[in-house]
Amino acid sequence: MQVNETLNEGLKRAYELILTAEELDAKVNEKLVEAQPEIEMKGFRKGKVPMPLLKKQFGQRVLGESMQEAIDGAMNEHFEKTGDRPALQPQVKMTNDDWKEGDDVTVEMSYEKLPEVPEIDASKVTLEKLVVKADDAAVDEALAQLAENAQDFKDRRKGSKAKDGDQIVIDFVGKVDGEAFEGGSAEDYPLVLGSGSFIPGFEEQLVGLKVEEEKAVEVSFPEEYGAEHLAGKAAVFDVTVKAVKEPVAAEIDDELAKKFGAEDLEALKGQIRERLEAEYAGASRQVLKRAMLDALDEQVSFDLPPSLVEAEAKQIAHQLYHEEHPDDHGHDHGEIAPTDEHNKLAERRVRLGLLLAEIGQKAEIEVTDQEMTQAIMMQARQYPGQERAFFDFVRQNAQMQQQLRAPIFEDKVIDHIAEGATVTEKEVSKDDLMKAVEALDEE
Structure with a gap:
C-alpha cells in the first residue's frame, strides 16, 4: 500500500493511503482460499467449492473485510514506523466516493500527534x-462537637414554650378532605423542631406550643410527594403536645467514648487526634x-x-x-x-x-x-x-x-x-x- 504525506504542520499530520485494486483482489483471494476448506455448498463436497463460485457468493462481504483490514494494517504499520502517537482517534475517510470494484481505494488519514515531552529534573x-x-485544643473542640451530636433531650420547665431545636412528643391525626388517611397518625412521636423531617410548613406551626396544647396544623403535600394519592393535596393534622424537651449535650466522659466505639475517653481522644x-x-x-x-x-x-x-x-x-x-x-x-x-x-x-x-x-x-x-x-x-x-x-x-x-x-x-x-x-x-x-x- 502506498502512503503519501500530505500535511506536516506542527503536530498535525495527514496522509493519503492508496490500496491498489490488485492488492485488494489478492487479499480477497487469500481470505477465500483460507476459508475454502470449511465451506459447504449444495452440489459440492465440503472444501471443494470452486473459487469463482466462492467469489460470486462471498466476494462482496470479504471485499469489505479485506479493505478494512488492509487500511487498519497500513495505519498500524505507519504508527510503528514513525513512532507517532495520535492525541485522539485518527480521522479516516475514503476520498473516491464513486469507487467501484476494480478501482484503487484512496483513503485520507489525519491526526494530531502527541508531542515529544521533555524530561524534567x-x-x-x-x-x-x-x-x-x-x-489538645483541637481535640477538645472535636470532642465537644461529638458531645453535641450525641445530644440528649430533657423536659423543659413546666409551661415552657417549644423552641426551634427542641424535641416535642406529640400525638397526631392527619386528614385529607376530612378523612383520616393511612400512615397519617401516630402517638408519642418524638419530633425535633427544625429538623425538616416532616412535610414543609408542619414543624414551624408547632413552635411556641406548650404541653397539653392542641393545634390544627394546615399544610399541603408537595406535588412530587412519594404517595401519589396525597401529592399536592391539602391536609389538616390534629396535633396534641405531650412533652417539650430541650437539647442537652452529652457529658464528655467514658460513656460518650463507648457510644463512638472507644474503650474509654483517652482512647477516643487518641482516635480523634489520629483522624485530625x-x-x-x-x-x-x-x-x-x-x-x-x-x-x-x-x-x-x-x-x-x-x-x-x-x-x-x-x-x-x-x-x-x-x-x-x-x-x-x-x-x-x-x-x-x-x-x-x-x-x-x-x-x-x-x-x-x-x-x-x-x-x-x-x-x-x-x-x-x-x-x-x-x-x-x-x-x-x-x-x-x-x-x-x-x-x-x-x-x-x-x-x-x-x-x-x-x-x-x-x-x-x-x-x-x-x-x-x-x-x-x-x-x-x-x-x-x-x-x-x-x-x-x-x-
Whole structure:
C-alpha cells in the first residue's frame, strides 16, 4: 500500500493511503482460499467449492473485510514506523466516493500527534510541606462537637414554650378532605423542631406550643410527594403536645467514648487526634501538589495538540457554567464558548497531563487491580443498597474505569516526583493550613 504525506504542520499530520485494486483482489483471494476448506455448498463436497463460485457468493462481504483490514494494517504499520502517537482517534475517510470494484481505494488519514515531552529534573523542584499537629485544643473542640451530636433531650420547665431545636412528643391525626388517611397518625412521636423531617410548613406551626396544647396544623403535600394519592393535596393534622424537651449535650466522659466505639475517653481522644492529623495531612498534600504542578509548569514548555486543548477548554467552560447555574440540570443551553481564561487553564491542564503521563510511563507506574477495586468500593458507598449493581456497572464501563484510574495514577506519579524533589517540612497552625487550602480555590 502506498502512503503519501500530505500535511506536516506542527503536530498535525495527514496522509493519503492508496490500496491498489490488485492488492485488494489478492487479499480477497487469500481470505477465500483460507476459508475454502470449511465451506459447504449444495452440489459440492465440503472444501471443494470452486473459487469463482466462492467469489460470486462471498466476494462482496470479504471485499469489505479485506479493505478494512488492509487500511487498519497500513495505519498500524505507519504508527510503528514513525513512532507517532495520535492525541485522539485518527480521522479516516475514503476520498473516491464513486469507487467501484476494480478501482484503487484512496483513503485520507489525519491526526494530531502527541508531542515529544521533555524530561524534567526532579532534583530542581523545591517544595515546602506544611505540617500541623493536632493539639489538645483541637481535640477538645472535636470532642465537644461529638458531645453535641450525641445530644440528649430533657423536659423543659413546666409551661415552657417549644423552641426551634427542641424535641416535642406529640400525638397526631392527619386528614385529607376530612378523612383520616393511612400512615397519617401516630402517638408519642418524638419530633425535633427544625429538623425538616416532616412535610414543609408542619414543624414551624408547632413552635411556641406548650404541653397539653392542641393545634390544627394546615399544610399541603408537595406535588412530587412519594404517595401519589396525597401529592399536592391539602391536609389538616390534629396535633396534641405531650412533652417539650430541650437539647442537652452529652457529658464528655467514658460513656460518650463507648457510644463512638472507644474503650474509654483517652482512647477516643487518641482516635480523634489520629483522624485530625490525617485530615491535616490530606490538606497539606493538596497544597504540596499545587506547588509541585506550578513548579513543573514553569520547568517545561512544548507544543500542545490543539484538539486536546479545545476539548479541555469546552469541558472547563461547561463545568463552570453548571457551577454558576446550579438549577440548570439539562444540556440544552446551547454551546458555551470558552473564554481566554478557560483556554489558558486548558493549556496548563493538557501540558501537565501529558507531562505526568510521560513521567509515569517511563517510571513504569501502574494502577493495581487492588487499588482499582478499593476505588470502586469507595464510590459504591454513595449508593447504599446498590453497591453490587454499581460495581458491575464500572466493571463493564471502560470510560468509568478510566475516570477512577486517572486520579490514582496521577497521585502515584506525584509521589514519585516528590521522592526525587527537595522537600522541607514547615510546622504551621491549623488556621494557616486552612488559609493555604482556601488560596488554592482563589488562584
